[in-house]
Each structure stands twice: as structure tokens, then as C-alpha cells.
Amino acid sequence: MNKQQLANKIWESANRMRSKIEANEYKDYILGFIFYKYLSDKEEQWLESEGYTAEDIRNDVNEDKKEELSYIQSNMGYFISYKDLFSTWIGMKTDFTVDNVSTALSSFTRLMSPTHADVFKDIFKTLETGLGKLGDNTQSQTKAVRDLIHLINEIPMDGRQDYDVLGFIYEYLIEKFAANAGKKAGEFYTPHEVSLLMSEIIASHLQNNQQGIKIYDPTSGSGSLLINIGHAIEKYTGSHDKIRYYAQELKANTYNLTRMNLVMRGIKPANIVTRNADTLEEDWPQDADGTGQPLYVDAVVSNPPYSQRWDSKNKELDPRYARFGLAPKAKADYAFLLHDLYHLKPNGMMTIVLPHGVLFRGGEEGKIRRNLIEENHIDAIIGLPANIFYGTGIPTIIMVLRQQRENDEVLIVDASKGFIKEGKNNRLRASDIRRIVDAVIGRLDIAKFSRRVTRQEIRDNDYNLNIPRYVDSSEEAENWDTYALMFGGIPETELASLNKFWQVFPTLKADILDSDGQYANLKVKDIKTAIRQNGDVQNFLQKYEGSLADFKDIMRSALIENATQLSIAKTQEEENRALLARYENIPLIDKYEAYEIFHEGFVDLSGDLEIIQAEGWEAVRQVDANMVIKKVRGREQEVQDGWKGHILPFELVQQEMLPEELASIESKKQRLADIPSLQNDIFEELSEDDKETISDALTDDNDAFVLKNIPAMLKSLAGDEEQKELVQKLKKVDALTKEEKQLKAAIKEEELRLHEETKQVIEALTDEEMKDLLQVKWINPIYDSLLSLPANMIDYLQKCLSAMHEKYADTYEAIDSEIADVEADISSLLADITGDEADMAGVQELQKLLRGES
Template sequence: MNKQQLANKLWASANDLRGKMDASEYKNYILGFLFYKFLSEHQEKHLHKEYQITTKEVDASDIATIQEDLGYFIFEADLYATWVENIKNKNWKISAVTDALSHFRENINDSQRDDFEGIFEDVNLTSEKLGSNPAEKETAIRRLIMLLNEINISDSNREYDTFGFIYEYLIAQFAMASGKKAGEFYTPHEVSRIMAMIVANELRHKEHCTVYDPTAGSGSLLFAVGDETNHSKHHHNIKYYGQENNSTTYNIARMNLLMRGVTPANMVLRNADTLKEDWPNGIISGKNDPLFVDCVVANPPYSAKWDNANGQLKDPRFRDYGLAPATKADYAFLLHSLYHLKQDGIMAIVLPHGVLFRGNEEEKIRTALLKRGQIDAVIGLPAGIFTNTGIPTIILVLRKTTQYNNVLFIDASQGFRKEKNSNILRERDIKKILDVYLNRAELDGFSHIASLTEIEQNQFNLNIPRYITPINQTESQNIDAHLKGGIPEQDIAHFDRFWQAFPALKEKLFRPLRPKFVSLNVEPDDIFNCISQDPDYQAFITQMHANIEQWQQNVKNLLLAETALDSEQILLSFQQLEQQLFGYFEQSHFTDPYEAYQLFVDSWRNQIQPDLELIAEHDLDFSYAKALQPNMIIKSGKEVQDGNEGVLLPNSLIAEAFFNDDVTLCAELKNQITQQEEPLQTAQDELQSAVENEEDLTALSDIIKTAKSNANKAKTALLDLLGEEDASDKFALLKSIEQTSQQIKSLKSTLKEKEPALDIKVEQRYQTLTVTEIKTLLAQKWLTRLVADLENITHSHSRQLAQRLKTLHLRYAETLQAIQQQRQQSEAAFWALAQQLIGE
């Protein structure tokens, strides 16, 4: 299974194992043990790669060298794999974990003690939450160890990728399960990516760079910056700084970064209160020696209380701007972050919407920031995207030195997908935000660039609705059109871009009615047909079809090369393909490139990328004709088992490609069975309606069972149950049940014969697949549905336009005069009927 499937399975099992323990508590156990497993396997892989030995073969004199390499050393008896082996041999006690963690502390390298010291202190093996007695605790930990043992890293190059992905996934799941407690340690991945992409855009050209999160949480936001900067060849030269007040969350952050491949030398984390103790560095021995970083990302606790007394106004972080109120530390976190930026530094911080317009001290700070030109952008996010709050939030982007003499406002509050109790930013929403930010673009109803003069006219209030007016989706009602009929020309003018692109269509669809009003020239249901037959429109569709065909060929050329793509090539291929696709759909004013982008990303994430990773993991060579076999991948004669049917090529795909007649026959048999089951059930229900008490119902069930094979025998039993008078009119039902049941039985018998025969054909066909056939099948799997959906987008705008024009026609089709005439006719008919009734 791929890493996403593995992560899902682990979460489901872990959620079951924790029982009644709160998710916020159980996370310490599963994350702690997963990290220890990672350290154990990482040590074994390091020893094999560097010294061609195992931990068992390490000489005591070499331990110091390994400690210098890794920062720690784990004895063979304490390895995770040893625990698993002893559990299987029923020779394991919970004391093995206690001893191992104690030995781990003793064997941390002194130079890296800050990175590992106390990292497992939240793994409390004596907690009553694990069980009411030692035996229950031992069982709980043993089950957890065996659950995590399912994570198997077969390729050392994927070690950080898989472990890190699963670790991040589990953190996110625990955040959602923990509800309001999630705010302590997690920023939603979608928001992290937006912030990371914004700041990473400024880092990629730097050979060395530093990133800082003053409220680091689980470290996910920090790593997101590194992940986005990963496109640069200098990505290993990023240094991460973070401070976290919660000691448990601080431990998770250290584990998270180390597991994501951040070396201890590049990681400086601290457990302390950011606002009380300025850091990085700050005041040391009475001397101000702050560290300035290239970028800051932060998601501080919203509107937290803080101590703004005790000479805070003299603090260099705040003295040039003012102090945030004691009841709302939002601007205190912002100013702290801004202070630690280099002169060319950039920061992105998530804050509650209120910081844009609240008055008093916050207004003074906001005004000072604006006059200095340090607020670069305001990005409004949808409500409900944070697990720990339903209030609207924003991302503020700031710079130490003014780059633009204005502020970019983005209202992204309406773009999201509803999912359970929260709102999720879609890939299309994230891309749109980033495109607008990076290009500093203005889009109606979505973004606006406001000059300092405009902001000053608004008294330095940054509330987004003051600068961006949402596009009104409510259509106007024209009184004159309601009275006299016709479609207002001003409503038709809303589609001017469409008429400009296809000038002949307007005259085909409408004819003048009276000044400023037109009427439809075709039947309402024929509007789209009229559009689709226009020569200019057909040329547009032809071009879009050609674009999609060209893009489809590019997908095949890039992804189905002779040799497997490595992880970097997979990423580059995705970027190239999404840019091409977006460009094709962006060329037209009548197709939404973000809709096409979303379709591609969904297909990529759910199907294409997992397949490419599987191909890369097993180094599948497409020049090797017998690359695939049933339920396994074969490379150079080495069989790699996998639980998924057909691994890359499901049986259903092979069957449809080569044995479509058999597939059609089986589908038809199933359809006939379904059709026959309906009248069978109807006959049974009608029979059962003849009795009421439970005893008779039970007897009747036996009669129906008999009737399915022998209606005459069932007839005798029915006579005994109901008597001749009541039973006589039910005999036909018994015969119907017999006939229908026999037909179903025959159909099922045929299906039982055909399906296994088809399976055998498919398995045999696997053995003879050629390279060309393998590529063709993979292309079908990846592209058939996707290309069909992309083709549909090309018509979506015109279909919507046709529907809106039909709605406009129907809105004004019934005039006041016509309604009055109908009323008069109805009144006349009523009085005529009344006169007949009273005999006048």
C-alpha cells in the first residue's frame, strides 16, 4: 500500500487502540513510539550504509563515533526491532521500554543534548489512562508497538519521506480529534502551505537562509517553509529556529523536524514563553544581541492575555510602535516577529480578523506599521478552517523594509470545500491566492491594491469589505420588463465578453422588442444548441480540444518514460504539467483555469502520484516487457508482494481493455438478476400482507422458501395456513415466486461460471503484457476520466450562460397585462359557475 493508505490504516487502528483516552493525551504515546522506531531504523540504515555493519556488530569503542554521527546511540537490546522480536516470542515486558528510554538519555551526544534531552518525557508508562493495572498497561503498549511495526521502509531514500509524511498526518488527525486543544500544536496544512509559499519565494535564491517561528507548535509550519524551499539546490542550508511554551508540544516539534530530515545542526528549538523572554538571543547578560532571520512564520494563540507591564515599553521589540493591550497579545506577537527580521526579511502571520479594525492601542500600532510601509498584504481566509476556532482569520504579510507603497487586499473567504464540521481550502483556492499575491494582481470581487492615501481616508482601518466589494450574485429585477415583457439589454450586457468573442451569436439569439429591451429569437430549450452551432464557437471548441489532446500526450511523454522517475522528477513533472494545463485554459475567458487545475490535482494526488511513487520505489523499468504480473511488480526476477489487486493495473482495467465482451456479459447478467429480484420481492410482500401475527409470518416465510423450488408443495402448506377461501387467490403468487426464483438461480449459475473464467483470462493476459500495452493501460487509468472532465469544462461557461438566458426569458415571460387577463378570465368563469349554482 502507498504511504497515504498506510497512514489512514494506522490512524484508524490507533483511534481504536486509544479507547476512551483523550486524543490529546494518546498522541504523546503514538508519536513518541513512532519517533523511537524511526531513530532505531535510522541508526540501522546509517550503520549499514556507512560501515556495512549492524548494531549487533558495533564495538564498544565505536559507540562514541556513532554518537557523533547521529547525536545518539541505541543498543541492540533496546532497538524497536528487538522489542518486536521479543513480543513475537512472548518474551517482552514493559520494562524493556523503560530501560531503553533510560539508556537513550545516557547515550545522547553532549554536543546535541539540547536536541534530544527530555524528548520522551511525555511517554508516561505509569499513567492510569493506559490501564488500571500493570498487565493492562503492558497490553496497551504491546499492541501499539506491533501496530507501528506495520510501517516498513524498504528504500532508504524514502525513509524521511514516509516516516515524515505519516508523522505529519497523525499530528493533523490528532489535531482534528482534539477539537479546541488543537490550537496548541497545529496549523491546518493548507494555511501552512500558503504562508510557506509566500515566504519561500523570497528564500530560494539565497545560499543560506534562516526561518523562525516564535510559537512553533508541532514544528509543521517551520518545516512547510523548508518543504517549499526544497525546490532550491540550497535547501539543506536552511536553519530552523523555533520557540514553544508548551513542553509537550515542544517535544513533538523536535521529533517532527528530526523525522522530516532536518539535521540537529540546522535545528534550534527552545521551550519558553516568547513574549516574556525575547529569543532568538535578545538580551544576554544585559547586552542586546538579537538574531535576525530571513523570514518568520507564525500562528500565535489568538487574543491571548499577556503581561504588558514591567518596562515592556522600553523593550526594543515594541518601543517604536506601542504596546498591545494586556487582554489581546496579537500585535505583541506580530511586533516580536517583525523585530527579528533582517532588513530584507519577510513574515507571514495568522491573526484574528479583529486586528484589522480594532481601536485604541491596536489602532496606533496598525497606523505606525502602515505609515512605515511594513504591511505588504492582507489575506482574508474562510471562517471555520481552524479546528480550534470558528472565527474568521487572516494572514498578514509584512516586510521589514518597504517594497511597495501600497497594501494588497485578498478576500479568499468564499473559496472552500465544506467537510464535516470545518471548511477546507481547495487546491484551486490556494493557487488563486498565491497567483494573485505573487503577481500582485487585481481581480473583481477578490483582490484590490490600496494606496496609503486610500487607507488613510479609511482612518487606517483595514477591514477587507472597505476595499473589496464581493461580486453580487443576486440578479436584478426590472419592473418595466415585468409589466411589458422582454429581456432588458442591461442584463444581456453582463455577457459582453461572450458576445465580443462570438459576435454573430447575439443577433442569432435575440431580436429587438422595444427600446432597451429584446426578446429571444429561439426557443428557451434551444439556446445552447444555437450557441454550439456557431462557427466561431465551434472553432473555439476545436482549439480547446486540440489543447487537451496535446496536454494528454505531454502527460504520456513525461510520466511513461523508459525508466522510473525519482521523487524530484515526479515533482518537476507535476509542475510542468499543471502549468501547461493552466495556460491552455487561461487562454480563454470562458473556461475556469482553476477548475481545470483542481481536476488535475485531485487525479494526481489520488491516482497518478501514488502509482509513480510505487514505480519509483520498485524501480520499474518500462523497457522490461514482463514488468507486471498479477498482484505483484516484478523487476529482474524479484517479486514484491502487494495487497492491492493488480498493484498498478487493476483486474477490471485489464478485463475492459482485452475482454470487453465478457465484461459486458457479466454486467448484463447482474442487471438481469437485479431486475428479477424486484418482482420477486413484490410477490413476497403481497403474500406476507395476508397474515398479521408473528407465528403466521414465520410459517409463511417457510412457505415462500418452499415456493422458490416447488410451488405445488407450497400451495398445500398455504391452504393449511390460510384456508381455501383466503389461499385460492394467492396461488398465482406462489407460481410467480417459483418461476422468478428459477430464473434468478439460472442467471446466478451462469454468472458464477463466467466470472471465474474471466478472472483466469485476465491473469493469463497479465503474463503476456507488452511494454506498449502497459503504458497504454496506465494512460487509460490516469487520463480517461480526467480528460472527459476537462472536455466538459470547455462547454461549462456556455451551458451556464444558456441557463441564465433561459431564466431571464422565463422571469419576464408573463407580463402584468397577461396576468390581469388571466385574472379577468378566472373571475368571469367563477361568477358564471356561481350563477349556475344559485339558479339565476
């Protein structure tokens, strides 16, 4: 299974196993065990590379062998003896107990190298102290731990990929636990998409810095912000070894997450500098030489706790705040911001997540905001959608600041409308992130989305940066044309909103609308067909298809021919840019919609690429046992149910390489599906007398055949000349029942044969056949989705025109005429009514009302 499937499996199992333990607590246990497995496996892999055999490891890797102990410590920074290795725990089976874990974690702390103390000291403390919460006694704790270690034993830890399986699963579990942790989630997790957005902005700024880069997060949480910046920068620099990571976190268990996450991403311990302390109370980071001087970094990224209280006493002279002012005691938002800004190099950049209030609140915050604007540090403000963070629904922003800027405008982006809803939360899509990043990097003015605002305009607004003051992203209010309401027709002023279509399709408007220059009427019934048949539209569709003519070949060359060597992250970014450039000159099609299609397709195929890069091309020919959970003798067990492709789905291979066999099965299934309907048709032909005659072959309600009773009924009616026609009908029903049984058997036999043939076909694929099938799986779905984009554009145009037509279809004149006709009809009916004097007086009065007489 690929990394996404494995991550899903581990999450679902872990979530079940945690039982009543809070998600926020349980995450520390499973993530701690994953980290221990990582260190254990890494030590074993290193020992094997040094020539140690399995027997050597078993006999010599223990703390009594001082030479081995010192040698391993000096190379790994820690030491795990053979008896404490994760693989040893797995091999112990029923002899394993929770005490083995307690002993191993205690030994790890005692035997780590002093040179790596900053990275490893107390890193397992949360796990150690939490073991007792996994059960009421040693037996239940042992079972809980055994289940947990066997679950995570499936995670590969070779770290060969740019964004390896381990890192993906670790981040995935953190996100899933955050989603289930309620308000506590905000303490340790920034949603992946927000982290990517901040990272891309920073990485673009630093892309030309090929020297050593220093990045810092003063409220690091799980460390995901730093890691994503590292990955984003790596796309430009080609190496994460040039990056030095600084991280500070107040909460000890969350601080441990930071360190684990950084270490497991293959970052050298020498490039990891962390601290467990209060960022605001004591300034940090400082130079490594111990001079006590503040350290200046290339980028700072942070998601501090929102509007937290802090102790501002005696901070007036603190150089972090002296230039701009002190944040109020009740809200530390600007204290965190100024701390981050202080540690930036002159050419550095920072991104920080803050609540909306920092844009407009007065008092001390207003003064700080004014000073930041006048000193020209605020580069951009990005308004995010509500409900984007776990544990809080408040609207938030990302503020981008620099130490030195070339202009004095502030780019203000209202990105609050671009998201997809997932459960209770909103999530930024890849296209939303790209749209924002492009606007920020290019400092673009985009209607209802982004605008460069001069410092003077901000001054005129008394330094209030509230986004709606500068960017109006609200929907246009609907207007109603009085003349059109009275007499009909679509106002040309409203049709002008579709001018972009009329410009690209010059003849289309005249093809579908009659206009007197002020008002127009539809002259076609089927708008969509009329649009599609227009010559300009046809020409556009042909040119659009032509613009994608080389897409499959380019993708095949980039992704399939070079699958084992390419850098997945770098290739994705290169192809992203190429796609956006391709759509730059195609009118009416949203290039970000195309980007979203490509991104989703690439995410799907990247899992296969990782497998091919890790296991080689033979992985494509590999077929695995399909393991499923079934009840065997009343107990759930994992058993094999056929086979499945390691990379290639059986269904895809059958469609492409065994189409005749597949068609044969499908035709039989279709015939099988038709039989009940055919039998029901015969039942519907029966008369009531027929039903009475064969009642024993019908249901109690006489509304359907009881098929198993048909043969006996035929036997009882044999030779009855009067029921000859009925017998023929029953014979047809019985023949269909027999055919149904034969079809089921034939389908089962053919499916089994096809399943085995598919397995054999996959295992015998030629290199070219493998690549062809990968193209069908990876590239064709993306191409087909891109090809369908003009259909979305035509649908939009059709809906707009239909809505305009329906808006003015019922005119006042027509409604008034209809009312008059109805009144006349009623009045005519009233004229025929007869009754006593009182009744007729009432009828006459009603007739006056209908005629409009007072």
C-alpha cells in the same frame, strides 16, 4: 497500499485504540512511538550500511561495548542498544511488556550524544510520563502498547522520497488528532492548506536565494509551517540542506512534536535550532556564537495564539517594540507580529495568522498599525474563510510584511468566499490557494477579490484596514425591471451581465433571443441545445479540444517515461505552471477550475509514483494478497480474499486488456438482473382464478410466486388440459428460476477465472503495456475532466438565461387577464345559483365585487 491508504488505516485503528483517552493526549503517545521507530530503524539501516550483520547488531550493539557506543553516538547523535530496538520489541511477541519501553526511553536520554542534546533532550518525556495512562495496570498498559507498536510497524521509514511516506503519515495523524481535539487543537496545529498558502508566498520571495536560507517560527506547534516552507523552497533550490530551521514553542509536549517532525523529515540536526520557552518574555533567536546578539533571518512564519494576554511591563525599551509601540496587555497579537518583524533581514518576508480585529481595533493597536503603515512594512492582507481552523470559528487573516518594500501600496485580498466545506470546518482547495498566491505575488487587482490600496486611501480611512472597506466581495443585489414585470421580456441591461459570452460567441445572442434593443424574448424552447448548435460555440468547442490535443503525450513524457527519476514536487509545480499558462488565452474557462482538476489527479497518481521510485518498475507488475477481516469460528481474523494489484486495479486491467471476458460476465449479470422482472411480468398476467388454482405456489398475500414451490405445482397440474395455458406460464417461471441458478454458477466460475487471468496478465505485462495502463489510470481521467469544462460553461449560461426568462415570464398584464377570466367564470357560475331572498342578495353583492363595482 499507497501512503494515503496506509495513513487512513493507521488513523482508523489508532482512533479506535485510544478508547477514552483524549485525542489531544493520545497523539503524543502514537507520535512518540512513530518517532522512536524512526530513530531505531535509522540506526539499524546505518549499521547495515557500515557492514554490521544481524548477528553483529545482536551481539555488539549494547552499552557495554564502549567502542561501538562511542562510534554510533558520534555518527547518529544517539545510541539505542539491540535490546531496545523497535524491531526487537516486535520480535519479542508475548515476552514484550510496557517495562521494555520505560527502560528504552530512559536509556535513550542517558545515552544520547552531548553534541545533539538540543535536538534530543527530553524529547520522549511526554511519552514516558504518559505510559501509565494507557491502562489501569501493567497488563492493560502492555496490551495497549503492543497493539500500538504493531500498528505503526507497517510504516516504512527509509525516507527515500522528497515527501516520504513517514512524513505524510505523521502530518496526517497530527491533522486528524487536531480535528478531534476541539479547542485544544489550535495550540499545536495550523491546517495544512493554510500552511501551504503561507509557505508558497514565502518560497516565491526566496526562490532566487541559492545561498543558505534561515527560516523561523516563534510559535512552532507541530512544526508544519516550517516544514512546508522548506518543501516549497526546495522546489526552487533543489535541496533542503541549504535551509536552517529555527523554532520556538512554549508548551513542552508540543515543542517535542516540533523536534520530532523536523528530524523525521531528514533535516540534519545541525540545521535544527529549537527552544522551549516564552517568545514574548525573552527575545530569541540569537547568534550561535553566544554573543547574545539577535539573529536576523530570511523568513518568519507563525500562527500565534489569538488575542492572548501577555505581560507588557518594562517592555517599552525592548528593541522589538520600541519603534512601533506596545501591544495591550489583553491582546498580544501585535506583540507577536513585532517580534517576528524585528528578526527579519532587510530583504526578508514574514507571514502571520491573526484575528480580524488587528485590522481595525483602536488604542495601542491602532497606533502600532499606523506606524507599520507609515514605515511601509505591511505588504498584503489576506482575509480567510471562517471556520478554517480547528477549535475556533472566528474569522482570521494572514498578514504579509517585509522589512523593505519597493512600493507603498497594500494589497488587500478577500479570500473568504473560496473554500469547500468538510464536516464542521471549511477547507481551502488547491485552486483557492493558487488563486491567492498568484494575486499576492503578481499584486493583482481582481474584481471582488483583490485590490492594491494606496497609503493615502488608508490614511483617509484613519488607518482602518478592515477588508470590506477596500474590497467588496458581496453578491450583486438583484434588480427588478418595472416595465418587464408589467409587459414581459428580458431587459438588455440584465443581458449585459453575459457580455463575455456574446463577445466570444458573436452570433449566439441573435440565435436564441429576439430583441428590440431594450427588451428581449427567448425564441427557442431548448436553450442548452440551441447554445450547443450555434456555429460560434461549435467552433469554440473544436478549438478547445484542439488546445488539449498534445496534453496526453506531454503528461506521458513527463510522468511515465521519466517516472523513476523525476522529482515529484518539482514536476508537479512545473506542470501546474504549464497548465495555467495553457489556459491563459482560453476565454470563459476558469483556469483555476482546470488547476483544481489537475491537482486532484496529480495527488492521486503521486502515490503510485512514490511506489515506483521506491520499488522500481516491477512494482507495476506486482500483485498482492487481498487481506480482509472476516469472522472465522466466531472471531474476527485477517484472511486472504483473492488478489489485488500493487498499483494497477484489477478492474482497470480487465477493461483494457480482457474486455471480451468482462463483457461476457456483464451480459450474464444483466440477464440475471432481468429474470425477477420477467417472472413478475408472468405473475401480472395471471387471472384471479389462476391465482386461486396455484395458491400453494404463491405468497400468503397472493402477490408473488414462491419459486421453490413451482415444481410441485407443475407436477400436480400435469395432464390437466383445462390448465394447459397456466401450466405453460408456470413452466416459463420454472425455466427462468433454473436459468437464474445456472447464471449465478456461470458468473461465479467466470469471475474466478477472470480474477486469475487478470493476475497473470499483470504479472506478464510488457514495459509498453505497463505504461499504457498507467496512462489510462493517471492521465486519461485528468484529460477527460479538462475536456468537460466547456460543458460547465454552457450549463452556467443556460441557467442564467433560464433564470432571466422565468423572472419576467409572468407579467402583470398576463396575471391581470388571468384574474379577469377567473372572475368572469365565477360570475357566470353565480348567475345560475338559486336560493332564498337572503342568499340571492349575497350572490348579487359578490357579483358586484367581481365586476369591480363598489
